[in-house]
Amino acid sequence: MEAEFDVKPNKNPQEWDEVLDFWFPERRALNVDAQTHRAHWFWRMQGGADELIVARFADLAGKAAGALDHWALDPHGRLALIVILDQFSRSVWRDSARAYAQDPRALTLVTEGLANGHYSSLETPWFQVVFGLPLGHCEGPDHLQRLDLLIGLRRKIAAEAPISLRPIYAALVEQASDVRKIIAAFGRHPHRNMVLGRTSTAEEEAYIAKGEFPHRKAFR
Template sequence: MNSTDENAEWSEVIGFWFPEGRSLQIDAAKHKALWVWRMRGGAHEAVTRRFSELTEAAAAGRLAHWAADREGRLALIILLDQFSRSVWQGSARAFAQDPAALALTREGLSNGHYAALPTPWFKVVFGLPLGHCEGPDHLARLDLLIRLREDIAAEAPVPLRPIYTSLVKQARDVRQIVATFGRHPHRNALLGRTSTREEEAYLTTGDFPHLRAFEGQDEGE
């Protein structure tokens, strides 16, 4: 495969995951609807149909060279952190790529790839593994994620700021859950983990931070 073919493949991933494109003049209501589509499973069927093979290749490490380009790195993060959750939905493998996605994010924060991304929506997705990947440094990573999202919200076009402010709140809510339980309890059953009594009470509520984005926003915002 030549470099042009590779670029076309990662451009297809980015074009699919970000239908709003790159213009910061996007209508706020339309942009919010696309975030809901991305974050609440609206793309599961299309992802599985179109990107299963590419997600398998990324998980096997065959696309690691994409990370030399900032948008190739973003596309890899999308495959490993987002599309894996659709392709392997309902199994532990959905989360097995989280460490690899986190490594891509960390390196991209240090080598300038993150800072060079052209839109706030690219940056939000680039940072998702900081909160998704469980581990001993999870709270420190969530603190970093909150700071990054605060910066994104402050720099976003004024009509879009309520959307990105809500994503700051979501990251804070996730931090509270991880500070309480040390992990994402809603994954316990899929990962074969025994829930504590406190986790069982939390799970019974069904009130999970990854379903709370955009709460408190009016449709016109």
């Protein structure tokens, strides 16, 4: 169920605000209740929003591969594009290869945003955490280096988050470290193998059989 927050209307609405208002009902209010915030993280990252995303944003997800590139001129527009490409795609095309097909484009948006100051201009820890997700999600030869970068970014986020929220963001540092161990062992996300038509090694089959994937353990 979608979390509820008391949010003032945006006086200068942008075309990407519908995405951000949906995915971040906290908006920029740093004095959020920790329990409510944790519950929203669980809803947001564990598939609880799938039906709403498909109903409201399926058409937008189809456009995000190129028709919305102008959003990336603004830090919050770039963040909204990352949400669509990295998160909404996984809901709209769940259990199909297309769910991951947008990862390289999302990663490019992150890399550019780290270089041009968009990332550092984001006001909240939840904006920054979601902005960085493709660093860990997108497979590739530089995956370990990107995960090292992600761990460093998350450590800084956790250190600077409001005190009541720091345990939540410290846990996300641990999650990124767990993902790094998986990539160091296998060079990819083995839980995607079946969907992507890849043959699993014996070691990957044993890992998949356990079902202890870092993304499933978060916020439980």
